[in-house]
Amino acid sequence: MFDFKLPLISILGLLTILVLVSLVLDYLRLLRRPARIGLWLAMLGIIAGFFLTATAVMPDNRFYGPAFSEVKTSQKVVALTFDDGPYPPYTEQVLDVLREYKVPATFFVIGRNAEKHPELVRRIVAEGHQIGNHTYNHVDLLKTNRRGIADEIDRTNRLLQTITGDMPHVVRPPHGFRDSVVIDAMTERKLKVVEWSVSSRDWTNPGVDAIVRRTIGKVRNGSVILLHDGDGVAQSASRAQTVEAARQIIRELLAQGYRFVTVDEILANTED
Ligand SMILES: [Zn+2]
CATH class of the missing domain: 1.10.287 (Helix Hairpins)
Structure with missing residues (x-):
C-alpha cells in the first residue's frame, strides 16, 4: 500500500x-x-x-490502494459493467437485451447524464441492476484537486440517492485513473473502487465482431467486463455496436456455462 x-x-x-x-x-x-x-x-x-x-x-493493480479489477474464484461467474450512461436510445437497448436474457449488470453512470435522464436510472434499478458512481462530469481525477474530486463524487452520489432512494457504494473513476489522493477520497466515503479485467475498447467502435472476440478471448472466472452504453459527456457517438456485441457476448458466455452477476455479487464471490 x-x-x-x-x-x-x-x-x-x-x-x-x-x-x-x-x-x-x-x-x-x-x-x-x-x-x-x-x-x-x-x-x-x-x-x-x-x-x-x-x-x-492500468486497471489491474492495487499500488495506490484497494481497487478491484477481477476476483479470484472457482465459480464460473462474470460481471458485466456499462459505463458513461444513461444515454438514449442505447441504454434502453442494453436494458432490453439484459431483460431478454435475464442477466443482471452494473451501470457506472455519469451524474450529468443521470440528471438528464432520471427515468433511465430508475429503470436500471427497477430491473434489478446495480448502479455505480462514475463522477458528475467524467473528469480525469488525476488532474483534479482534492476539493474537485470530492465535488464530483458527492454531487453524483446525492443525485443518485434522490433519483433511486439509495446511495451507490461502488465507484469507477473515469478511464480507471486513480492515485493515492483519489483512492483516499473514495475510502473516506466507503466507496469501493471498481476497475475491470476485460476491455474490448468498444468505445472506439471497432466493429461488433472485434468487441465480441476481444471480450470472449479474455474472460475467465471472476472477470469484470467493461462495455459502454454511453459516450462520456459528449453524447455523440453511436453505441449500436456495443448493444449488438453485448447480446452476442451474453449468449456465448451463457452457452459456456457462465453466470452473470452484479459487481456486489462478484465481490462477495471472492476466494482470496
Ligand atoms: Zn467513462
Missing part, C-alpha cells in the same frame, strides 16, 4: 525537477565520483515517473 498522499501530478513535477537537477550536475561534472550519481539519479527519476504513471492508469 502506497502511503504517500501527494497527487501523482505533484510527484511527477518533483521527479522532473530531480531529473533536471541531476542531469545538470552530471553535465557540470559534479558528483561523478565514485560513480556518475547525477546520471543514475536522473535515470531512477525517469523510471519512477513511468512506474507511478503506469500504475495510476
Whole structure:
C-alpha cells in the first residue's frame, strides 16, 4: 500500500525537477565520483515517473490502494459493467437485451447524464441492476484537486440517492485513473473502487465482431467486463455496436456455462 498522499501530478513535477537537477550536475561534472550519481539519479527519476504513471492508469493493480479489477474464484461467474450512461436510445437497448436474457449488470453512470435522464436510472434499478458512481462530469481525477474530486463524487452520489432512494457504494473513476489522493477520497466515503479485467475498447467502435472476440478471448472466472452504453459527456457517438456485441457476448458466455452477476455479487464471490 502506497502511503504517500501527494497527487501523482505533484510527484511527477518533483521527479522532473530531480531529473533536471541531476542531469545538470552530471553535465557540470559534479558528483561523478565514485560513480556518475547525477546520471543514475536522473535515470531512477525517469523510471519512477513511468512506474507511478503506469500504475495510476492500468486497471489491474492495487499500488495506490484497494481497487478491484477481477476476483479470484472457482465459480464460473462474470460481471458485466456499462459505463458513461444513461444515454438514449442505447441504454434502453442494453436494458432490453439484459431483460431478454435475464442477466443482471452494473451501470457506472455519469451524474450529468443521470440528471438528464432520471427515468433511465430508475429503470436500471427497477430491473434489478446495480448502479455505480462514475463522477458528475467524467473528469480525469488525476488532474483534479482534492476539493474537485470530492465535488464530483458527492454531487453524483446525492443525485443518485434522490433519483433511486439509495446511495451507490461502488465507484469507477473515469478511464480507471486513480492515485493515492483519489483512492483516499473514495475510502473516506466507503466507496469501493471498481476497475475491470476485460476491455474490448468498444468505445472506439471497432466493429461488433472485434468487441465480441476481444471480450470472449479474455474472460475467465471472476472477470469484470467493461462495455459502454454511453459516450462520456459528449453524447455523440453511436453505441449500436456495443448493444449488438453485448447480446452476442451474453449468449456465448451463457452457452459456456457462465453466470452473470452484479459487481456486489462478484465481490462477495471472492476466494482470496
Ligand atoms: Zn467513462
